[in-house]
Structures are given as structure tokens and as C-alpha cells.
Amino acid sequence: MKFLLTAFFIIVSTIQFLSIEKEYVKEVNDQGTLSSEGWTINGVKDGYWKFYDGQQRVTQSGHFENGFKTGYWYEYSNGSLSSEGHYKENFKTDWWTYHQKMGYRTIKKQFVNGLLNGYALYYKKSSLSKVEEYLKNKKIGSWTSYFKFKRDHPGFSMSDLRS
Numbered sequence: 001m002k003f004l005l006t007a008f009f010i011i012v013s014t015i016q017f018l019s020i021e022k023e024y025v026k027e028v029n030d031q032g033t034l035s036s037e038g039w040t041i042n043g044v045k046d047g048y049w050k051f052y053d054g055q056q057r058v059t060q061s062g063h064f065e066n067g068f069k070t071g072y073w074y075e076y077s078n079g080s081l082s083s084e085g086h087y088k089e090n091f092k093t094d095w096w097t098y099h100q101k102m103g104y105r106t107i108k109k110q111f112v113n114g115l116l117n118g119y120a121l122y123y124k125k126s127s128l129s130k131v132e133e134y135l136k137n138k139k140i141g142s143w144t145s146y147f148k149f150k151r152d153h154p155g156f157s158m159s160d161l162r163s
């Protein structure tokens with residue numbers, strides 16, 4: 001009986017393994033131009049994907065796992081890198097870097113489950129010029145210099161912000 005159960009599980013596992021269909025897919029929009037391309041397993045996005053705008057410029061690139069964005073992603077606007085950071089199950093998480101927004105050269109923001117949660121650091125010419133603090137997408141503090149922020153957060157070190 002034990003042998004039969006073992007054999008049954010081996011056969012079921014083999015059938016499931018053999019039914020995995022990995023395929024490279026190219027999707028087109030209504031105008032017939034490429035809108036995305038990447039890997040699927042049994043019709044579900046899994047692996048590296050790229051997405052394109054109407055002018056065939058990359059708008060996003062990154063990995064999927066079981067249909068969810070996961071890992072490190074890059075986002076582009078008009079062909080230029082606009083942001084980059086981590087996804088976990090379709091939600092932004094950890095640190096995201098935004099390039100050239102609101103007159104600032106770089107903005108770094110912390111996310112948890114897709115919500116701003118932690119700090120947003122605004123840089124001009126490689127110098128930290130503003131710090132904001134968020135809790136579940138709600139701004140709870142703002143400082144116009146690192147020194148003012150440090151005054152309100154004694155014992156704080158910039159190394160605390162590294163992910």
C-alpha cells in the first residue's frame with residue numbers, strides 16, 4: 001500500500017511538471033505596435049518583462065513571479081529613466097529613487113505595501129535639501145535641511161536610511 005501511494009505521488013508530480021508551459025510572449029496594442037513582451041508560465045507572467053509606449057520606447061521593465069511584479073523594476077518617461085525600486089506582489093516596497101522631479105535632481109522614498117511609509121529624501125545637486133516623513137501615505141513631518149531634521153532626531157545617522 002505504501003508503495004502504491006508513493007508511486008501515485010510520483011506520477012502526479014511528473015504530470016504536473018510536464019504540464020508546465022514556458023513561452024515568450026509579445027503583446028500588441030490596437031494600433032498593432034508592440035506593447036509588452038516577456039515570459040509566461042501556463043499563460044501567467046513569470047520572468048523578465050518590458051512594456052512600451054506608442055512610440056516603442058520602454059516604459060517599464062522588471063520581473064514577474066506568478067503574475068505579480070516582484071524584485072527590482074525600472075520605470076521610464078519619454079525614454080528616460082524616471083524611477084527605480086523594489087516591488088513585492090505588485091506593491092512598491094523598500095526604497096524607490098525618482099529622477100528629476102519638481103526641480104529636484106533625485107528623490108528617494110520608502111514604501112511598505114505600496115504606501116509611503118518612512119522617509120522621502122529630496123536632493124539638489126547631490127546635496128540633501130529636504131526630508132519628509134510619512135506614515136501610511138500621510139505626511140507627518142517635513143524639514144528643509146538635514147540639520148533641522150537632525151536637530152529633531154538626535155542620534156539619527158544617514159546610515160539609518162540605507163536599505
